[in-house]
Amino acid sequence: MSEGMNAAADGQTLLQRLRDTLGEAAVVTQPEALAPYLHERRGLFQGRCLAVLRPGDTDGVAKAVRQCADAGVSVVPQGGNTGLCGGAAPDTSGHQVILSLERLDRVRAVDPVGHTITVEAGCTLAEVQRAAVGADRLFPLSYAAEAECRIGGNLSTNAGGMNVLRYGNARDLTLGLEVVLADGRVWNGLHALRKDNSGYDLKDLFIGAEGTLGIITAAVLRLYPRPRHHATALVAVDGPADALALLALLRGETGDALTAFELMAERPVAFALRHGEGCHDPFPARWPWYVLLDVTSSRRRDDLPGLLEAALDGAPHLARDYRIAAEADGRAALWALRNSIPGAQRREGASIKHDVSVPLPAIPAFLERATATVTERLPGIRPCPFGHVGDGNIHFNLSQPTDMDPAAFLARWDEFNRLVHDIVAELDGSFAAEHGVGQLKPGEVERLKPAVERDMMWGIKDALDPGNRLNPGKVVPPRTR
Helix, strand or coil: HHHHHHHHHHHHHHHHHHHHHCCCCHECCCCHHHHHHHHHCCCCEEEEEEEHHHCHHHHHHHHHHHHHHHHHEEEEEECCCCCCCCCCCCCCCCEEEECCCCCCCCEEEEEECCCCEEEECCEEEHHHHHHHHHHHHEEEEEECCCCCCHHHHHHCCCCCCCHHHHHHHHHHHEEEEEEEEECCCCEEEEECCCCCCCCCCCCHCCCCCCCCCEEEEEEEEEEEEEECCCEEEEEEEHHHHHHHHHHHHHHHCCCCEEEEEEEEEHHHHHHHHHHHCCCCCCCCCCCCCCEEEEEEECCCCHHHHHHHHHHHCCCCCCCHHHHHHECCCHHHHHHHHHHHHHHHHHHCEEEEEEEEECCCCHHHHHHHHHHHHHHHHHHCCCCEEEHHHHCCCEEEEEECCCCCCCCHHHHHHHHHHHHHHHHHHHHHCCCCCCCCCCCCCHHHHHHHHHHHHHHHHHHHHHCCCCCCEEEECCCCCCCCC
């Protein structure tokens, strides 16, 4: 019997064991049912798999991982499959299994007094937010895919989003985890402690590891008082340096009530106005840069619009023009400009993405240098910078020249990544701010991270997954020695 026939027979044996353990319906092998699990949201990665496993609880996840480990089969954990770097997509071998956490979707406990919520990994982010609201609390993690993404994936990628400025990344919102390890053992670290210095903080190993060290099955998350008052402002500024000065001013003037602070160049705003549904320009003239910001307060009485108006009126050299909205419809209309940018950019042709971060003082230099560099390399290219400048995260996206073939432009993805990432590295920044590494960027880990850091990463990987069976090919670069 040939090696291929042996592998096929072994695969069928494993699938039968998994059906016996998890139930027939939890082992998906039909091509039409597999299809939604196999491609990455942005379309950069399309894989194959032996099966999709859909266990219904942590015990089922542990048993599935153990049986796959015994059979020498790699496991690709998957939440909502909304990632942008191929971290939850299988390879093309057809020998891996996808382990979907979608059926682990229970809210286990809400503690309004302790300001915590305990949820399973398959809960969507929107479901976690709603459960918090039901207890008159706030879970502040928020971004565009919140109705589809799942909290296990949010933690595995250390998701950021709009509110990092005030509340931090997913890591900062996590108190405890439950994790299935590579050998099928379960680590129960579901502690709601704010203080615990009894050893290594193990949970932080798994947050941001993209399922390469263990599979998160549940988490204890921080809650906050629910905001009672909101105000949103769109502010016209002359440049990024003025935006940073405005950020510093408003953090002081609002008593650190600033929740979101987004920077948008004129071009992406123009794209949104051209293509975004319901987008309208609130200003009589176009400006080179815009800031979109939110302030919130949980106090019973707070005049946030008045607070913002006084602060902005006091800094006309920074805030060249502004509009403030306090009611939900008005705030949504201002946010529509920001939220429409990704879709509007797609309407302008092919785009090359950069999810980068630099220290806040370096943002103006990064934008100036990166724009000049890519424009010199390809005249007619259309940089579209926007993002969460309050925490240093810029989406430096590049739209194709209007007269260029889209495929020819996308063929230069690696070239432009290298140009932009080299500038980021020189400014002591990161080439993977909030979308993760996945399959897209391990080469940049190899190229830009110091050897000692790569050795540390592989040391941790070897300790927790010595067989390299959990999400192989993601995050850590291939061994070179």
